[in-house]
Amino acid sequence: MKAFILSEWLQQYFFSSGDGPAYSRLYDLICRAILEGHLAAGARLPSSRGLAADLGIARNTVLQVYEQLTEEGYVHAGVGRGTYVEDISQDLLQPAASFRETPGTAEHKGPIGHDLSRRGRALLAHLGFSSRQAGAFMPGVPDVREFPLKTWSRIQNRLWREGPWDLMRYAPAGGYGPLRQTISDYLNSVRSVRSSAQQVIMTTGIHQGIDVAVRLLCDPGDSVWIEEPAYWGVRNLVATAGLRPVPIRVDDEGIWPREQDREHPPRLIVVAPSHQYPLGMVMSLARRRMLLDYAQQVSCWVLEDDYDSEFRYGSRPLPSLQGMDDAGRVLYAGSFSKTLCPGLRVGFLVVPEPLSLAFADAVAELYREGNMVHHAILNEFIRNGHLASHIRRVRRRYAERRDCLISEIHHHFGDRLDVVGGDAGLHLILALPDTVDDQVVVRDALREGVVTRPLSTYYLDRAHARSGLLLGYAGVTPDEIRPAFDTLAQVIGRYLQSMQTKGGRRDDTRRTGTQ
Template identity: 40%
Template sequence: MSYSSSHASWVIEALALTFATDAEGTLSHRLYMALRNWIVQGDLPQGCALPSSRRLASTLGVGRNTVLAAVERLSAEGFVVSRPGAGLYVARLDLHDAWPRDVDVAASLPSSEPTAIPYSNRGQQLLASCGAMDGQRRAFTPGMPAIDQFPRELWQRLLKRHQHRADDDVFGYATGGGHGPLREALCDYLRLSRSVRCHPHQILITQGAQQAFELVTRLLADPGDRAWVEDPGYAGAKACFASSGLELTPVPVDDEGLKTDAADSAKPPRLIYATPSHQYPSGATMSMARRLALLECARRHGAYIIEDDYDSEFRYTTPPLASLQGLAGGDPVIYVGTFSKVLYPGLRLGYLVLPEPLFDDFRRANARLHREGQYVAQAALADFIKEGHFSRHVARMRRCYRERQACLRQALAPAVTAGLSLSSGQSGMHLVAHLDSVAQEQQLIRRARQAGITLSALSDHYLCASPKAGLVLGYAGSTPVQLEQAGSWLATAWLAQRGGKPATTGSAAPSPTTKKGTP
């Protein structure tokens, strides 16, 4: 690996700081020791460019002979090499072979002993919810869209269009709540496709849904307040609420969605989190009766509902359902959306649709806490929506995800025939494979890890003491080949776990009915 000459400037700045403090020894010895220790500790990587002796002497205010003496000693010991016409570089060497015999190398290296960090209780809760988070894309990663299908060339053209047109305001601090044309385009889209009742001045652009949750929690709840959350439910929202000091009340979910009548009304909530269009992770759609009951419950307790509409675009058998916010006429619902699922996660753009009295305060708080940014990307996204690319992309992704779900179902068919139960898959980007016990779930996860496959436990999405077991199988972000291989492995592993015997009860839920064999 090669390193640019910019490292030389950093070395000079570091040496200037070192020389600014009092220390024993000659200037030449101090220069030698500083460079030697940085090389041994890895602060100056092998191949890193060093400043010339003339530059060092001039910048540090020392004689050139002082610098040359230190450099010659480092060179003699094999730490640096001089390349004719190119300059001075850190050598590629085995430090233990090159190190002088009378020096204790181990004593010069950083200690490997871990340092105990006194995290807060909220910090410990947050870290416990993080898991490994290795960031790798694998066949069953939930929530990962088909990045390979995103129209990158078109997107780059839109970005370049606005980079060239950008005025000075794009490079400064903005406080308006987001790019105006994007808020207008979003307003038109949400009114038509999701029946959201809003105006552009109610839409606040955020850096994803997580930032939106944080803003809501900071402004509308105090530590110790209660938040009702779906059980099972989205771990990201629960982590945000818990790390803000809220007390979480798990509310059970069934085939009709959140069961508000099962919650403890003696301990009223300040916030109620729900995914009514497509419950995560169960896949249930909240019935109209439940929606009306939820709205009535929120009004009775003076609570705000956070409606997370994270992948409502992807329905395969029925048209998208109207939003809860639209049904309520706005209050007391705060609508949260994100482009991470429908476009790509790295875009880091989401939005809040707020009741009008809240917007200005949320705008100011967002500008203070997070600042606003990515205005070039926001402008490109506004054009992406207004010019029709967004709707065409969503249509393509619906077809793509139907096909990918069909591939996964086909790969799991031997297990389904033997009794493995799958969720309906009528919408969304994942299926749930229901299992008999948490022990069975964890055993499959361990075996999958050994095979290089990552499985997500359904039980991890519960707060209650008796979680249901299963696997959350994301299919949207994987190719058909990947799904076939990973699905076949899972089917074989599940059958082996059961001893290869067909189940006497239980069956897979039917896949959505579509043309040409897609689910």
């Protein structure tokens, strides 16, 4: 593709790629063109000055994109000769495709946008789902080997013997009634959530809860505040619904909208106050009150993602945001994917009472829920105290694994690298110097059989992204953690050594994702 043709192509897709940061949109478009073969090896990119003028953006933005592409090996620059596409073989790209938030996997070959809607293109342009869902150090997954199979099977076998014909039909609107009541009672006891059974809407997980919430509460073009950084699934659900995700920075107390942010109220705010993902901080009480007051003042909704609050090591979680809400502006989303297993696909959404019938009918209409046999089993499992017992047991197990991983980090790196967010949850972050490309480290580790995720890809505004690795420890035993981290440490060590050789500063390792 000639440089002038590429410039015209970028103009066409740049202006139809949404309202996100110009840096992210341009970076994603050029990456897509390279990964899908539309820009062949040796193709020359437009000059930074010319492309900036064509797109109506700052030249520094184009230069930053070109610099990142150069650092990642997509292009190379010759002094006074322009910027050219590198010869990147497909076998090198494939392992990284699971972690990069750009398309290019085999399933999406063909002309860009061919037969896909704008929503489809937006979804596939920022894939976060990985084909590897287990092993060291996949974050956010429990150890399914700890699932209480005997207890679960005993309840299930009894239900089958009794002939559960009513449980084999479609679920009523809102889900299996006895489980809705049990969840309401359980949340009131352990998370101070205030609700009736009618307000509990059964879902297949937090993803579905967010999906139905944005469908019912937001119109295309509405803005949605999401934490920066945030779980990739949230921003993808928001963007593909035709909404405008607005990244709001977090600090040590949680989400912190600036004055200019508050001057443009969103329709919805999505937060994880009990354990921010991925950085792990807990939203302070003062910040929670600020958020609730603001939501009431501007009449926006707040969706509380309480994905793994059960796993705190050494401290009790603060009460839920929903339990502090007197104005009825908070929806509370949870699931059993972390406490039991993700394959169960049982979650819930607690909505304000005036919305309960609408949400129950919408879930029934959109998703035709069933799975009541599992719901009936889970209902007895919780009622008989098995869930609380299981959580206590695996919490101790996961704490031991967290301690083992932190010990390995200190053994290999001493105080050279910081550990962030290790007080709760199923993962921690190993902060890297910002001069180290965490996506390249992830790619190289995967070649050695070690799975992790790069912190930088959780930022919507890549220009302010921090470098680091999300290391999940819940799903691996200490005997699995030690050799896997030995391998990962060797990969990281190569880049730290390279940084020191080039004159990198040790101070960079002290930077985390907060500002």
